[in-house]
Amino acid sequence: MSNQDFPLIFEESQESRTGFSLPELDVPETDVDEMIGGTYVRRNEPDLPEVSELQIMRHYTALSKRNHGVDSGFYPLGSCTMKYNPKMNEDVARLTGFSHIHPYQPVETVQGALHLMYDLQESLAAITGMDTVTLQPAAGAHGEWTGLMMIRAYHESNGDFNRTKVIVPDSAHGTNPASATVAGFEAVTVKSDERGLVDLEDLKRVVDEHTAALMLTNPNTLGLFEEDIEEMANIVHEAGGKLYYDGANLNAILGYARPGDMGFDVVHLNLHKTFTGPHGGGGPGSGPVGVTAEFAEYLPKPILTKENGLYVFDNNRPNSIGRVKPYYGNFGINVRAYTYIRTMGPEGLKKVSEYAVINANYMMRRLQEEFDLPFDRHCKHEFILSGKRQKKLGVRTLDMAKRLLDFGYHPPTIYFPINVEEALMVEPTETESKETLDGFIDRLIQIANEAKENPELVQEAPHTTIVSRMDETQAARKPVLRYTKSE
Amino acid sequence: MEFRYLPMTETDKKEMLQRVGVEHSDELFSDIPEGVRFKGELDIKAPKNEYQLMKELTDLAGKNVNLKSHTSFLGAGVYDHYIPSIVDHVISRSEFYTAYTPYQPEISQGELQAIFEFQTMICELTGMDVANSSMYDGGTALAEAVNLSAGQTKKKKVLVSKSIHPESLDVIRSYVKGPGVEVVEIDHKHGVTDLDHLAEELDEDTASVVVQYPNFFGRIEPLDQIRSIVDTEKKAMMITSSNPLSLGYLTPPGEFGADIVVGDAQVFGIPAQYGGPHCGYFATTKKLMRKVPGRLVGQTVDEEGRRGFVLTLQAREQHIRRDKATSNICSNQALNALAASVAMTSLGKQGLKKMAKMNIQKTAYMKKQLKAAGFEIDFEGPFFNEIVVKLERNVSEVNQKLLDKGFIGGYDLGQVDENLKKSMLLAVTEIRTKDEIDAFVKEMGDIHV
Numbered sequence: 046m047s048n049q050d051f052p053l054i055f056e057e058s059q060e061s062r063t064g065f066s067l068p069e070l071d072v073p074e075t076d077v078d079e080m081i082g083g084t085y086v087r088r089n090e091p092d093l094p095e096v097s098e099l100q101i102m103r104h105y106t107a108l109s110k111r112n113h114g115v116d117s118g119f120y121p122l123g124s125c126t127m128k129y130n131p132k133m134n135e136d137v138a139r140l141t142g143f144s145h146i147h148p149y150q151p152v153e154t155v156q157g158a159l160h161l162m163y164d165l166q167e168s169l170a171a172i173t174g175m176d177t178v179t180l181q182p183a184a185g186a187h188g189e190w191t192g193l194m195m196i197r198a199y200h201e202s203n204g205d206f207n208r209t210k211v212i213v214p215d216s217a218h219g220t221n222p223a224s225a226t227v228a229g230f231e232a233v234t235v236k237s238d239e240r241g242l243v244d245l246e247d248l249k250r251v252v253d254e255h256t257a258a259l260m261l262t263n264p265n266t267l268g269l270f271e272e273d274i275e276e277m278a279n280i281v282h283e284a285g286g287k288l289y290y291d292g293a294n295l296n297a298i299l300g301y302a303r304p305g306d307m308g309f310d311v312v313h314l315n316l317h318k319t320f321t322g323p324h325g326g327g328g329p330g331s332g333p334v335g336v337t338a339e340f341a342e343y344l345p346k347p348i349l350t351k352e353n354g355l356y357v358f359d360n361n362r363p364n365s366i367g368r369v370k371p372y373y374g375n376f377g378i379n380v381r382a383y384t385y386i387r388t389m390g391p392e393g394l395k396k397v398s399e400y401a402v403i404n405a406n407y408m409m410r411r412l413q414e415e416f417d418l419p420f421d422r423h424c425k426h427e428f429i430l431s432g433k434r435q436k437k438l439g440v441r442t443l444d445m446a447k448r449l450l451d452f453g454y455h456p457p458t459i460y461f462p463i464n465v466e467e468a469l470m471v472e473p474t475e476t477e478s479k480e481t482l483d484g485f486i487d488r489l490i491q492i493a494n495e496a497k498e499n500p501e502l503v504q505e506a507p508h509t510t511i512v513s514r515m516d517e518t519q520a521a522r523k524p525v526l527r528y529t530k531s532e
Numbered sequence: 533m534e535f536r537y538l539p540m541t542e543t544d545k546k547e548m549l550q551r552v553g554v555e556h557s558d559e560l561f562s563d564i565p566e567g568v569r570f571k572g573e574l575d576i577k578a579p580k581n582e583y584q585l586m587k588e589l590t591d592l593a594g595k596n597v598n599l600k601s602h603t604s605f606l607g608a609g610v611y612d613h614y615i616p617s618i619v620d621h622v623i624s625r626s627e628f629y630t631a632y633t634p635y636q637p638e639i640s641q642g643e644l645q646a647i648f649e650f651q652t653m654i655c656e657l658t659g660m661d662v663a664n665s666s667m668y669d670g671g672t673a674l675a676e677a678v679n680l681s682a683g684q685t686k687k688k689k690v691l692v693s694k695s696i697h698p699e700s701l702d703v704i705r706s707y708v709k710g711p712g713v714e715v716v717e718i719d720h721k722h723g724v725t726d727l728d729h730l731a732e733e734l735d736e737d738t739a740s741v742v743v744q745y746p747n748f749f750g751r752i753e754p755l756d757q758i759r760s761i762v763d764t765e766k767k768a769m770m771i772t773s774s775n776p777l778s779l780g781y782l783t784p785p786g787e788f789g790a791d792i793v794v795g796d797a798q799v800f801g802i803p804a805q806y807g808g809p810h811c812g813y814f815a816t817t818k819k820l821m822r823k824v825p826g827r828l829v830g831q832t833v834d835e836e837g838r839r840g841f842v843l844t845l846q847a848r849e850q851h852i853r854r855d856k857a858t859s860n861i862c863s864n865q866a867l868n869a870l871a872a873s874v875a876m877t878s879l880g881k882q883g884l885k886k887m888a889k890m891n892i893q894k895t896a897y898m899k900k901q902l903k904a905a906g907f908e909i910d911f912e913g914p915f916f917n918e919i920v921v922k923l924e925r926n927v928s929e930v931n932q933k934l935l936d937k938g939f940i941g942g943y944d945l946g947q948v949d950e951n952l953k954k955s956m957l958l959a960v961t962e963i964r965t966k967d968e969i970d971a972f973v974k975e976m977g978d979i980h981v
Contacts, residue, residue: 055649061882063883064877064883065616070893071965071966071967080892080896080914087780087781087885089787091780091881093876093884095880096880101622105874108641109642110642111645112642113636125632130630133586137586137593142592143805145598147807150606154596164577186863190860194706218851219850224860227710228709232855269563301561301564301569306570324632324633324863325628325629325631326628326643326647328863371609371697372610374808376805376807377805387589388535388537388585390577392578394576402561403540423562450639455639475537476539479548507638510639511641512641512834514835520832520844521845526663526830527648
């Protein structure tokens, strides 16, 4: 540690200092070591920090100041839907009757929680146009895998064991092909055309009797609505495949279109995106899955149902894909999403998408003069710019992203989707004001000008952050993944 | 109706649509084909104002019996522990909870350093070299470990002890279907893994042996003997799932040569919240470092030589490697890992050991009192904070009577094992008092009579 390094909590530790308040031992002491047996009594104590409560609070407060969240400033990270996280949701999730209940309590004692879960399932089914919803998956990728396992079970129960391929567009999020592999499929890529949409001819080429499913986000990761969706659904369905909807971009179409009506068979949602679950620095999320009636028998166990006015779990599901997670999903995140849906109602949710789409189109049109716009058409909730023009001046998209840090903005998603050169993917969300958008746009235009007039300023950015660019090569070549006390 | 999360005014809207060059926002949705356009109103409840919705949801929460309204001896993987107040204050700092995965290290040093500290603490507890930034939960972490072992050893059989959490076993069964791994269940004998059965099943096709330490019945598995058996097959790995609190007092699996150690850090500062979100952890050896699922934070320096942290070894991950990634995990449980870090820091070296030991002592007291009251304890032997008591009535019936007296009773083992009908799994943590234990035992005795 050098003088200018920010200390680790371990470096603040002093032997015998304490930060806890445990109950007294009020039962007669027993010889624990004898009961456990010598081999199993720990000799090398884990070296946890020894600090007082104020030291802990100061440490983490200082760390929080070294972090940027939605509450700190604009966070237009494309495909992540970094919208405002309502404070009321946090209060509801912390109500004792929701936060301190045990998953193995008799169902009669948790009817309030089950009512909420049931109602949330129904709401999500209505929003997506699906017949049944499970709240079990812990996050989006977990939902993808769950959905694909159901598609696999469906084909296998039809005696169809040759459907080994899952088709994903070249613009797809990396979790799609990864989930396909984890579910035991082979991922096959379908190309996008010059419109930025799935190339129908290429789709016809890759779809065959081995196709288990097509995974699609709609609008896609370029922020464009797949307007040929009906024909795509036909192509896949006629070949015996199924349609999987990745709900990452649902924020664009609430109340305007539903995956169920587009022909999708299985849908996952990211409650931490569209439905305001906080992103938490990388989770926890929640990834419910909705299906059409023909898939209901394959849903993961258990199923929440209502019997004679009582909410109960049904474990007797012989065709289920099994359990995907212990207990009943990320309940705490589901409570937040439910609170949000109840706050907005049908009218509010439709406005969410309307405003998210207006915001994105407004930004796109204001920025299109300074940056390349690979797909010049109305976008949905997000859009893609390319930094090709700036690259010719020696300024890369990465540099521009770093320069944005100097102005207190989290940059857009960069270098994704991978089918667009020097991509910048901007998703403003509906919770940002026009003033915020204008401020960001002005700065980005300023940066484009700097790229022309003073490229070093951008290339060497950031200039105002607490640390400068990190040596990522060293981090990967000589991995230091934990603190070790220097002797 | 007003919507407080939506700042767009009619004037804003008009100006913006004009800039976009459309008259009405509907034109921006004109690419949605007529045939799939949703025409009606979503069939969900009408919006409610903040006060009324809060009242409704508070009433709904109030309908649930909870771990604060009743005295609970229910565990079975989810535990009611001391949660320092400071934990919630830290994780309520919105710079943490409203951030996403720290892709931009210059403005995410707080989160990155917090994860680096979490990784270090998990390594310390488990005795392993490397830990990741968290998994969804202990069950899915275990299933990922199983698949990792099959991929690494190129073998397609895993031996899983039936003394692990039954729902973790179920999750493993689901996860192995993708890569096509066979799960062989190993019986338990007197509440711990049957070593003879294990030795019998272990062969050259075995990728790994999976045990839980302490196991689902609270018993301490003989990891040294299990390791010796595993060692008879050169390539086979030993995977353990461990309650990390217990490792404050028990010799860590790392010291017994575990290859992968996973578990759930819910015991550190994370409320039960009906089973999730909790916080899986994943720790392993240096050898397997590049096979670890999920995010890893590494230390490095910036251009001025200052210490800093970044997401590293990302070539393992889905956003780089796509279909060749070691796992599809993306979002994990970062905020809960932060909660666990704060709780572990609060406890510190001394508090952790003290708390772990107190769990054993209070459980020992419960066991003694139950025996004194005439109850038979099943699976005698070294335990951590859970024991199995045999009843003469159905567990659900006893639990109903206990509930009327203000207790949440134990887990009904008959649900998962025919041979354990009328056996109740009880957990006693440090927050249960002698008076509560005495009252519970008395009540149990009264019900039994």
